[in-house]
Amino acid sequence: MKKQGNVNPSAKRNNYKQLPYYAIFMGPTIILYLLLFIIPFIGEVFYSFTDWNGISSSFNMVGLKNYIKTFGDEKYWYSMWFTIKFSFFTVIFSNLIAFVWSYILSHDIPFRNFWRALIFLPRIIGGVILGFLWRFIFQEVFVQFGKATGLSWFAQDWFSTESSSFWALVIVFTWTLSGYLMLIYSAGFASIPDTLIEAATIDGAKKGQILKDVIIPMLMPSITRCLFIGINWAMLLYDTNISLTSGNPFRLSEGATMNIYATAFRTNQMAYGAAKSTIFVLVVVAITILQVILTSRKEVEQ
Amino acid sequence: MKREKRVTTFIYLLILIISAVAVVMPLYMTILNSFKPYPEIAADITAFPIDFTWNNYIEAWTRLDFANSFKNTLIIAIFSNVGSVVFASMLGYWIVRHPNKFTNSVYFLIIAGMAIPFQGIMITYAKMIGLLNMGNHLMGVIVSNWVFSTPMSMFLTAGAVKSVPYEIEESARIDGCGPLKVYWQIVFPLIKGTIFTVACLNIIDYWNNYLMTQFILTKKDMRTIQIAMQSLFNEAFFAWDVALGAVSLSILPLFIFFIIAQKQVLDGVTAGAVKG
Numbered sequence: 001m002k003k004q005g006n007v008n009p010s011a012k013r014n015n016y017k018q019l020p021y022y023a024i025f026m027g028p029t030i031i032l033y034l035l036l037f038i039i040p041f042i043g044e045v046f047y048s049f050t051d052w053n054g055i056s057s058s059f060n061m062v063g064l065k066n067y068i069k070t071f072g073d074e075k076y077w078y079s080m081w082f083t084i085k086f087s088f089f090t091v092i093f094s095n096l097i098a099f100v101w102s103y104i105l106s107h108d109i110p111f112r113n114f115w116r117a118l119i120f121l122p123r124i125i126g127g128v129i130l131g132f133l134w135r136f137i138f139q140e141v142f143v144q145f146g147k148a149t150g151l152s153w154f155a156q157d158w159f160s161t162e163s164s165s166f167w168a169l170v171i172v173f174t175w176t177l178s179g180y181l182m183l184i185y186s187a188g189f190a191s192i193p194d195t196l197i198e199a200a201t202i203d204g205a206k207k208g209q210i211l212k213d214v215i216i217p218m219l220m221p222s223i224t225r226c227l228f229i230g231i232n233w234a235m236l237l238y239d240t241n242i243s244l245t246s247g248n249p250f251r252l253s254e255g256a257t258m259n260i261y262a263t264a265f266r267t268n269q270m271a272y273g274a275a276k277s278t279i280f281v282l283v284v285v286a287i288t289i290l291q292v293i294l295t296s297r298k299e300v301e302q
Numbered sequence: 303m304k305r306e307k308r309v310t311t312f313i314y315l316l317i318l319i320i321s322a323v324a325v326v327m328p329l330y331m332t333i334l335n336s337f338k339p340y341p342e343i344a345a346d347i348t349a350f351p352i353d354f355t356w357n358n359y360i361e362a363w364t365r366l367d368f369a370n371s372f373k374n375t376l377i378i379a380i381f382s383n384v385g386s387v388v389f390a391s392m393l394g395y396w397i398v399r400h401p402n403k404f405t406n407s408v409y410f411l412i413i414a415g416m417a418i419p420f421q422g423i424m425i426t427y428a429k430m431i432g433l434l435n436m437g438n439h440l441m442g443v444i445v446s447n448w449v450f451s452t453p454m455s456m457f458l459t460a461g462a463v464k465s466v467p468y469e470i471e472e473s474a475r476i477d478g479c480g481p482l483k484v485y486w487q488i489v490f491p492l493i494k495g496t497i498f499t500v501a502c503l504n505i506i507d508y509w510n511n512y513l514m515t516q517f518i519l520t521k522k523d524m525r526t527i528q529i530a531m532q533s534l535f536n537e538a539f540f541a542w543d544v545a546l547g548a549v550s551l552s553i554l555p556l557f558i559f560f561i562i563a564q565k566q567v568l569d570g571v572t573a574g575a576v577k578g
Binding site: 018104278 | 318321327329332343347390396400405408415419425426452480481482485509512513527545552556557564567571
């Protein structure tokens, strides 16, 4: 952004004359961003150190009390661990599938654009509808299919055990996420110069060797990005959680957001919920930073 | 060599067909069974409807108050994009063309905001909506969407503006055009491709938003499709046949949108992928 020639030379000289334009171009977004993002964020952190219940106008500072309470809250850490486990499997599966798809579609395949659009299709279904649609698939379609074929895994009583709810969520998220990631990997494949692969072929490299030594190193930026998107998406699990499993059985399939929501809005412990959500943000940020550091280090090595 | 190539293409196609079945099966099952009364669904879920019926759709239409919830969702999806197309793009442009301490810190602050998920602000945000008197106003959702899509839109606009040479603007300025005119008549037409593809992608997210919307729109006649669906599934009187009609009905608008704007949506993902 500092490059000369890109910059308005009059910008520095008479700043005061430009003030109205600063207000017009930047004002609306800055004001809204402050009101609906910065202030709520600061408020969330601030309230986590109080005993505010969300309704009364008075509250006291209680220091780290809410945080200490959170650290002793087994249900909360269970839901956090559930979310992390869920994200781990979802991200691995969807990235593997997306990678295979984009690899195949990087070749000269008949009806390429048709396949791309079709595979992307699940991404347009979201929110609670995604969960409701799949609840039908699990509870009715899978069960009938399992009974007809004798495959007991399909015929199980979905959402009545912790593991069936867990894998149901992983399946749904993999279904909806893979096509989206496929497009991002495809953009990565398109950026690999053909000459590079041709040169490797002429040197006698096998397909597997090309994949391992040419394509994957060249795709590291896409891999970093897809893991980032996947983690961010899966960790924030909520809509599908309430619509597909609603925490069943016995709140055993509850993600972190569901737990925070219940604390803050069902039992009206706003300050306690604020502490939980602040810890949650720290966990999400820490995991993403760790992932970006680990994968982008590979980018440098190539 | 040629034969070998044909075999690989065949294997690739086979994998794609199996994938396509996995992708489409849930949708197909939902739509197929939405035309059956429940006893038929329970009897054989894969069979074609014997007693073909529109009843599930008619029932779902009234239970969801579909005409109204569709209208609300559509207004939100369209006007939410004004934020990224108008305000966030103007912001991105101004920051690129006027680099100084102030604009750089604004840029940094907004980009850093991307790291904080909505979950991290939602408790005070819900309170803020009440304070700003935005509860049960579509405008509340629209303005919130502006805010939450600002980082990405600003980032992409800033990237696009950097590729527009400043000389193009200069000649217009010498002719006496003010900054607003310069932006809207000269710069915007050059970068609108990027902005509109991203806007098309945004529509999907605005359409499907649930968590944030439910803090704002609580009244019955203010419901969006997502909110109406949630309450339909929570009703005591629940039957899969009507529910399937409701699911199919809710998916349909976005499905049509995707068929029309397919290219823009797919390009939007790619644009975000390359620049981000």
